[in-house]
Amino acid sequence: MDNDQRELPKPTPETQHFWDGTRRGELRLQRCKSTGEVYFPPRHFCPSSGSTDIEIIRASGRATLHSYVISHLPAPGFTPPYAIAIAKLEEGPKMMCNIVECEQTPEALILDMPLEVSFEKVNDEITLPQFKPAEK
């Protein structure tokens, strides 16, 4: 991958903790202290209860392959075919990602296979949370 061509995230006040976390090798989620609900993407309140009494937690990084496509279309910074996948985190939320250290084929990408987070440093500011097949 030519990292320089990818569209990189532009952190905002609501999401800065998430991108600070990935830079430090942590996958951060938020949890509502009143309902216990873990949610993503980040915001300053729980989208279920509306409560602002929330906390940042560190996710385990364990997930399963919930769904994906293998794109054959051109995209800046990507060499088709490449998979665009959805990791379902152990804590509940879903997250889009690429599947690294894995063939980009239907034979290698099996739904519900265990995944683990893999941090991909792009530059000093941005580290992307990617996922790879979990080690057995």
Next chain:
Amino acid sequence: MKRNSVAIVGASETTELGKIPTMSQVQLHADAALNAIADAGLKLSDIDGVATGGHNAVEIAHYLGIVPKWLDGTSVGGCSFMLLVRHAVAAINEGLCETVLITHGESGRSNLGRHGSSIFPSLFQQQFERPFGVTRPPTMFTIPVLRYMKDFGLSEETLAMVSVVQREWAAKNPRASFKDPIDVNDVLNSKMICYPFRLLMCCLVTDGGGALILTKSDRAKDLKQKPVYIRGSGESCETPMISQMADFTSSAAFRVAGLNAFESAGIDHGDVDHLMIYDAFAHLPIYGLEDLGFVKRGEGGDFIADGNTRPGGKLPMNTNGGGLSYMHSGMYGMYALQEGVRQMRGTAPAQINGAEISMVHGVGGMFSASGNIVLTNVK
């Protein structure tokens, strides 16, 4: 909403569909608008409400020389026009205006005078989806489908049958972009776009437009066309990010919009004679049939493959050939509404004889939003 209180009295698409290198997007709106006004037997000066999606409504009103009393620019993707019809009914009943023009124009293929995305960009999508290589709709709209296929045992062959059946309808429509018959092998052997989606499971990209004129039903009887009444409607939205769709096998927006449409229309599934379900991609009619409750969860694919929605089937669906074969400029909802109106007027190329109720269901963005309109020709 007040059932059958407002009618569609003018309806037209652009004079041409397909590749229109002679018109920029604003002129596509105007071409359709002038056609619809003529269809209604009205004059531009009769229009006092203007609505459009995917384009600055102010530019459309100004280009047409209208200073309206009511304006709506709801832009939530291809179903915007279902929402605009619903909003127009409310506005007319509230007395905010009398005669509403809803326009659509899109230079989807020639890209003349287009203003970029027809939907506002999403803050979260920029940060949490775009870095992973999503680009155009085929890389996003398709993402939930492998989950559905595993959970419900939907095969690629059955998914391909959606495209096959819609081509059967397109063959009856002189204005359809693609009319030649196709079979499952043609679909599965067409170019891989975004696994598991092949080219023939994805919509066309064309230029075109359409417009509708709405006014109170009691005024409609004095006008030129057979009135098509708005019997019911619904709208909703779920998420601007496909990755955050709560259930990858069912759309919350579809379910809410559909339920409200059935309830406001006071009808049951058996009352629907004609159905349009926005088909930007082959899986959408499957999700739509299930989320609207025409079939049980997991049964939508077989329902289509078994021939229930094809010509001669018990539930004729996407009778113009759909976004897969008729036309798709990017925001297809207007064309689905136009076909619903034609069926209720009795003027469709593949007319369903005796049809009295048409349901037109739309999607906006990638399962982001939804709108549903129930049309009827009986008051």
